[in-house]
Amino acid sequence: MPFLRVRDVRLHYELDGPSGPATPSPPRVPLVLLHGLGSSTRDWQPQVKHFSQKRRVLALDLRGHGRSSKPPGPYAISLFAGDVADAARRLLPGAVETGEGVHVAGLSMGGMVALQLALDAPALLRSLTVVNAGVDYRPKTRRQRRLLWQRRAALRVLSVRRIGWLLGRRLFPDRPDLQREMTARWAQNDPAVYRASFEAIVDWNARARLPEISTPTLVAAAEEDYLPLSAYRAYAGRIPRAEVAVLENARHAAPVAQPEAFNAVLSAFLERF
Numbered sequence: 001m002p003f004l005r006v007r008d009v010r011l012h013y014e015l016d017g018p019s020g021p022a023t024p025s026p027p028r029v030p031l032v033l034l035h036g037l038g039s040s041t042r043d044w045q046p047q048v049k050h051f052s053q054k055r056r057v058l059a060l061d062l063r064g065h066g067r068s069s070k071p072p073g074p075y076a077i078s079l080f081a082g083d084v085a086d087a088a089r090r091l092l093p094g095a096v097e098t099g100e101g102v103h104v105a106g107l108s109m110g111g112m113v114a115l116q117l118a119l120d121a122p123a124l125l126r127s128l129t130v131v132n133a134g135v136d137y138r139p140k141t142r143r144q145r146r147l148l149w150q151r152r153a154a155l156r157v158l159s160v161r162r163i164g165w166l167l168g169r170r171l172f173p174d175r176p177d178l179q180r181e182m183t184a185r186w187a188q189n190d191p192a193v194y195r196a197s198f199e200a201i202v203d204w205n206a207r208a209r210l211p212e213i214s215t216p217t218l219v220a221a222a223e224e225d226y227l228p229l230s231a232y233r234a235y236a237g238r239i240p241r242a243e244v245a246v247l248e249n250a251r252h253a254a255p256v257a258q259p260e261a262f263n264a265v266l267s268a269f270l271e272r273f
Contacts, residue, residue: 001067006086012067014041014059015091016052028055029126030092031103031270034084034110035059036132036253037197038160038189040066043107046259047266058091058102060084062113064193073196077109077204081116085124101126103270107255108132109197115206118213127273128213129266131220132252134227135235136205148202155195161187163194171253178257210238217242218269220262222250245269 003010017030031051035043041059051057061068062080084104089096096102103126106114111133118128139145155163164186168179217239221232223246236242245265247254255262 004087004090006083009063009069009071009083011063011083011087012061013087013091014048015056016048017056019056029100029103030056030058030095031105032084032088033057033059034104034106034113035062035065036108036110037201038065038186038194042185043256047255047263050263056092058088060087064190064197070190070193072192073199075196075200077112077116077200078120080113081120084113084117085121088124096124103127103129105129105131105266106133108252109201112201112204118215119206119209122215125215127217127270128215129218129220129269132222132225132254134231135210136207137201138205155198160189160191160194171251172257175257207235210235211240213239214241216273219244220247220254220265221245222247222252222254224249224251226252
């Protein structure tokens with residue numbers, strides 16, 4: 001079980017794909033995968049299996065998640081991004097040292113980390129894929145502030161197992177197998193760390209800096225996600241080299257629920273860069 005010491009934490013990672021004599025010539029640009037809030041590298045197992053056939057694939061458990069260290073908060077999206085940048089430089093030195101960079105794809109909170117990475121370490125990225133993630137979750141209206149208060153109250157009252165059960169029913173209404181898996185997975189979260197990671201999302205905002213992102217960007221939006229498609233199209237329009245792909249009949253965890261459809265969309269995008 002591989003781990004890497006990065007700053008003050010030990011990160012669990014999975015690194016798969018051809019290396020050495022088996023590496024394609026010319027070698028394909030590696031792909032880094034970042035999971036969502038409360039999850040782990042298991043978000044991406046179908047993608048690791050698919051993409052590692054032709055390229056190196058690095059999936060990480062962000063600090064506080066999965067099998068990585070779980071220090072007390074506060075956490076921040078920029079802190080997660082810094083960890084990822086350090087890990088990518090050490091685990092994929094060939095791509096970094098040659099200047100080719102790496103493809104980065106992030107789901108939900110991982111998409112926010114990927115966006116922050118594009119802002120903080122643009123030279124590291126060959127392309128950016130943001131999946132089911134917005135760019136600003138700070139409450140602006142009375143209704144949004146009330147919803148945030150309710151969510152914080154729920155996080156204090158409900159167990160992480162119960163939260164996983166509720167999320168599973170909402171995200172995978174027709175997949176009892178994935179509902180059970182999410183319930184079991186969420187039960188492994190540290191409640192205090194989960195809340196600290198949630199607060200990192202609420203405190204983060206990248207909207208004003210989107211025009212600074214020069215990396216080719218794919219915004220993958222699910223048709224039945226929390227945010228309307230108009231919101232994805234609006235912020236993608238502020239990124240100079242961004243495009244939007246709509247995953248039909250998909251919800252928030254699209255790569256998990258519809259891996260084949262998502263893999264096809266991501267493959268077509270990566271092949272262009």
